[in-house]
Amino acid sequence: MNIKAIAGLVVVSTLILGSVLYHSEDPTVEHSDESVQSFVLSNGMKILVVENHRAPVVVSQVWYKVGASYEHDGITGVSHVLEHMMFKGTEKHPAGEFSEIIAANGGEENAFTGQDYTAYFQKIANDRLELCLELEADRMHNLKLEEKEFLKEIEVVKEERRLRTDDKPTALTYERFNAAAYTNSPYRRPIIGWMEDLDTLTIDDARQWYKTWYAPNNATLVVAGDVLAEDVFRLAKQYFGQLPTSTIPRLKSRHEAKQYGTQRITVEVPAKIPYLIMGYKAPVMKRTEDANQNKAGKNEAGQNETRQEEWEVYALEVLAGVLDGGNSARLSNNLVRGQQIANSAGASYGMTARHETLFVLSAVPNDDVAIEVMEFALREEVNTIKTQLPDDKELERVKAQVVAAQVYKQDSTFYQAMEIGMLDTIGLPWQIKDEYVDKILAVTAEQVQQVANKYLTDERLTVAVLEPLPIENGSDENEPGKNHSAVSVSKSVSKSASTGARRGH
């Protein structure tokens, strides 16, 4: 969940425009600036276009407002499984044909599933955009979802889970860390799903998910590259315009319940080196939808959220930069070099997500360094920020990198599309990308210190430790991630653990 990388990726445009979208029979451009032009089809589908005429290629992405955080226990992973099934054919184009057509036309394609979105994309020569839109419109409404295909594909997904998580000690630790950190937030569940849920998932679950969430009024088309916006609008209307709308369920609010003290787990699996993750519950940028709910007095549950100022999330991004914004930042300077207790150490935070997130510190301790010493050192870094203002030079370096990064990002058309697609799908106005740099530049040293004091507290902390077991021969059925006796999870809640009290040498 490294949101920083994404949120920072923006091309800044000089105009900030109104963002009211309206439905219209004819493609009507609500507004246009240097970066994004948008309009809405009469069935509710949103179209966003970024013209970029550097190379004769185009990126086309269809984003759906559905992902793992929309799921509930028992069907975890269904969003991702459905994403796989989207390549399994319609009446018009049988299984595999979508990929064949794109390939024969010199395109690349793929899809990805996150907590808050599912998206499908093609990269292709700009005169082949129409083909992509035709195929995407077809599978938005006409997917076959046959059981025989499902039964094979679910096995592929299980192999994917084994590859990405079960056989990777650090990934497995991260999965269990998330599961322990969040109490009721949907982010506690892995995107790929629990293995038992994959074992029991049926084609009917996938069909139901498709029927519920895949409709033009729950989707956004983003096109970036060497195209004219008016051509995209015309083609989008031609192919998506006739698709029927559907009644999209309104998600109930799912605010993380208040945490009452530091939570700790250990993951003991065959491995060679330990690993430490420390995550503090942290706010994300407020969505309009949530703000409205608040006004209606429906937000009693979000007890982790105290009153939140708009600048706080930007200050948290700068805080992550002070700790880990490059090789000159504090974690490298103090822990990898300086004290030389960490082989590597990092900090990550991302301000754009549907739900409350985590400000995460992580480290691989050096060979002779106890994990307690590593934890103490990270806590000391947090304490230092809380008690001493970061100096101006440090902040300037963080900001210089943000400013440069927004120029470098123009080198990737794919990223430009991705950024606005993600913001829009999460429920944030894509215009915030244009304000990002200015808001970062406005963050003061005092604000960085304030958010550290407010959010990096023991009451918000979860600590996960990977404790390596010996790697013995594999014939003993010692299967990480599946055999639960191999993973010990102890979740203790202690109210008082003060930062300095946990030192251990």
Add this chain to the structure above:
Amino acid sequence: MVINKIIRKMSSASLFCLLSFSTAVVATPQIQTWQTENGAKVLFVPAPEIPMLDVRIVFDAGGARDAGLSGLAVLTNGLLSEGAAGKTSQEIAEDFESVGAEIEFDASRDMAVVGVRSLTESRYLTSAIESLKQVLTLPDFPVEAYQRELNRMKLSVKARLQSPAAIAGDAFNKAVFGDHPYAFPVAGTKESLQDMTLDAVRGFYEKYYVANNATIAVVGNIERWQAEEIVKALISELPAGEKVPPLPEVKQLSEAQTISIDFPSSQSHIFVGQPGTKRGDEDYYSLYVANHPFGGSGFSSRLVEVIREEHGLAYSVYSYFSPLRELGAFAMGMQTKTEQTQQALSLLNEELIKYVAQGPEKDELAASVSNITGSFPLTIDSNGKLLEYIAMIGFYDLPMDHLDRFIENVRAVDVTDINEALKRRLHPDKMVTVIVGKQIKNN
């Protein structure tokens, strides 16, 4: 909000993404090239759209030059920014990051890379280039930094032992390349890192980080004269030195070999392969095109069709040729849960034998050529990709019209070329098979 999972598709991306068009004429960037006074080769492409510049300097100083001290190339490369011109690691990092410059250091099999991405506004660019020059020409190799980075490498080597993929990869290279330098992990081994010395690092730098052994690629929003000045500023104080001698040839395998390594993972990680092709190889295009429909094109490849789509046995299955200065590997790879290991491996080998014997179907080949040529513009649609491409062209002494002629070279490959190349170059009866995972008894 990062994309938590990029879901479908997989590893051989770098191989199957070189492609082009049947009807449209693709405008390829024109590479300007010259040699510096002290002997470095320069390739430059102006890219006026974005106010930024990429410079990448590639030395023939990769792991292939470790000469028995595996890890030496990586350690030397990594230490350049850990003390130079009297500055500490911290001061060097601050120099770059205070102007928003991004540096890159990397050492792989053939190449050692030093590079920077900077804004072209002169107050930033001048500083970034000066800092890069210092790490390139005046590294101090302080003993403190040497010890620290060596210790970090030792821990990384240890970490590889918890990854079945890394264990399988190392075992595969060892078996395929025998006593050739390509056999040894560029990251080093426990033993080689114990034998490491600071003198070896200094000696390696002095011998290989010289102008005659350097290729410089430049892409960005500058004029030719500016590119010349920047290159001069960077390189003129580097000794001319000598171009390195050729690497030994990679020997062909004489017999099949299967290596099974016991590991407590839920999947078996499998590699099957042999020495493959090299840059400038006369069969390069034939083999490249041949691999595409077999296991190089993701969803439209035979391996994915059979192993994944038909049987649901693996998430990721692929084949690739990894062309290097000398013969790099041809490899097929996949992971599958323990109980399915033999079934998946049999299918993989059946497909290989069939393909080498019969080659691609005509329409398969046509679809592949269409994909390769049609997607060629995607491989050069950003400064970053273009930089990587031209650095490769310069480093491997490929013709300067490589980009212009790529499409016609791919189109010129016919079924006969492919069938002959496959039979001549791939030997299913003499391949290395590596399986890392739980060993099933009585089977």
